[in-house]
Amino acid sequence: MSELKLELKEKIIEQLNLEDIAIEEIADTDPLFGEGLGLDSIDALELIVMLDKDYGIKLADPKEGRKIFESIDTMAGYIEEHRKR
Amino acid sequence: MNNTFHIQNYAHIRANEVALNGESLYENTTDDFSEFIKGAYHHLKTDYSKFFKMDNLSKLAFMAADVLLKNEPEKNIGLVLSNKASSLDTDRKHQDSLETYASPAVFVYTLPNICLGEISIKHQLYSENCFFIFDAFNAEALHTYANSLMQEEKAEKMLCGWVDFDKGNYDAFLYVVAKKGTFVHSTTEINRLYQIK
Numbered sequence: 001m002s003e004l005k006l007e008l009k010e011k012i013i014e015q016l017n018l019e020d021i022a023i024e025e026i027a028d029t030d031p032l033f034g035e036g037l038g039l040d041s042i043d044a045l046e047l048i049v050m051l052d053k054d055y056g057i058k059l060a061d062p063k064e065g066r067k068i069f070e071s072i073d074t075m076a077g078y079i080e081e082h083r084k085r
Numbered sequence: 086m087n088n089t090f091h092i093q094n095y096a097h098i099r100a101n102e103v104a105l106n107g108e109s110l111y112e113n114t115t116d117d118f119s120e121f122i123k124g125a126y127h128h129l130k131t132d133y134s135k136f137f138k139m140d141n142l143s144k145l146a147f148m149a150a151d152v153l154l155k156n157e158p159e160k161n162i163g164l165v166l167s168n169k170a171s172s173l174d175t176d177r178k179h180q181d182s183l184e185t186y187a188s189p190a191v192f193v194y195t196l197p198n199i200c201l202g203e204i205s206i207k208h209q210l211y212s213e214n215c216f217f218i219f220d221a222f223n224a225e226a227l228h229t230y231a232n233s234l235m236q237e238e239k240a241e242k243m244l245c246g247w248v249d250f251d252k253g254n255y256d257a258f259l260y261v262v263a264k265k266g267t268f269v270h271s272t273t274e275i276n277r278l279y280q281i282k
Contacts, residue, residue, distance in 0.1 A: 016190070019123075019137035038134070045189035053186045 004076045015050060016043050028073045036071075044069060056084030090235055091266030093242070095278050096152045098145060098257040103129070105152050106267075107281055118253055122148060133207055140175040140194035141255070142168075143203045146248040149257040150204040153244065157208075157261070163240030164201050164214035165230045166259070170251035171218050172197045200248065213239050222247050222258070224275035231262045232270070247279070 009023045030036040051057040068078045097104045103111040111125045122144045175194045198216035231243040246259035268274045
């Protein structure tokens with residue numbers, strides 16, 4: 001699980017172009033949206049694409065993303081449970 | 086009564102250099118635009134984390150505008166920008182990505198006028214804006230449009246110019262039109278300043 005969390009932090013920084021943020025600055029429980037990393041609605045769509053592309057997870061309802069993408073912890077938990085690759 | 090307007094200041098970004106009113110602010114020898122503009126961003130202390138999410142055209146327009154508007158208190162500034170390549174550079178990236186997974190973050194930049202939104206958000210401008218596609222730099226069209234908006238008091242000032250990016254080649258020339266300024270706002274002066282550097 002901790003490897004997956006590290007991988008997610010790397011992917012988020014790279015794919016969402018978070019130029020000024022280092023991996024160690026993202027805590028597992030930090031909110032990804034709002035006051036945390038400050039991600040926006042386009043970032044949410046990128047994360048949905050990332051789940052499909054990298055883990056074979058298709059979100060039927062984009063609204064599910066709200067809970068899944070709360071933090072690195074919640075993302076990693078959901079991916080562990082639903083990943084197809 | 087027709088008022089005479091002036092060019093308050095102008096900026097160029099081309100050939101690895103950012104210049105304000107003809108004076109160099111930043112230079113870099115890299116051939117890579119991303120490296121160049123990132124260097125300019127840090128050197129000019131541009132504090133705006135969303136910058137790195139922008140496409141190349143928006144980065145170019147944003148930096149040129151930021152140089153001009155950094156210390157500008159006026160907020161009723163209309164925007165009229167133009168170029169030749171439209172958003173073609175990003176359009177190609179989006180087209181390529183359709184083979185696998187399209188990126189929403191790339192797709193949102195497949196219009197040239199998105200850069201106007203980026204400038205407006207950063208500088209909190211709720212003003213008139215327009216983006217034209219021309220075969221070449223068209224001082225007459227920019228002059229006419231800016232004059233018209235200012236004569237009709239739709240804007241107190243205008244940010245005008247050319248911002249073109251395609252296949253790693255880039256050219257930006259932006260200027261601010263105001264009631265007072267160093268140069269008369271005329272097509273002759275606009276063309277002359279465009280060709281400086």
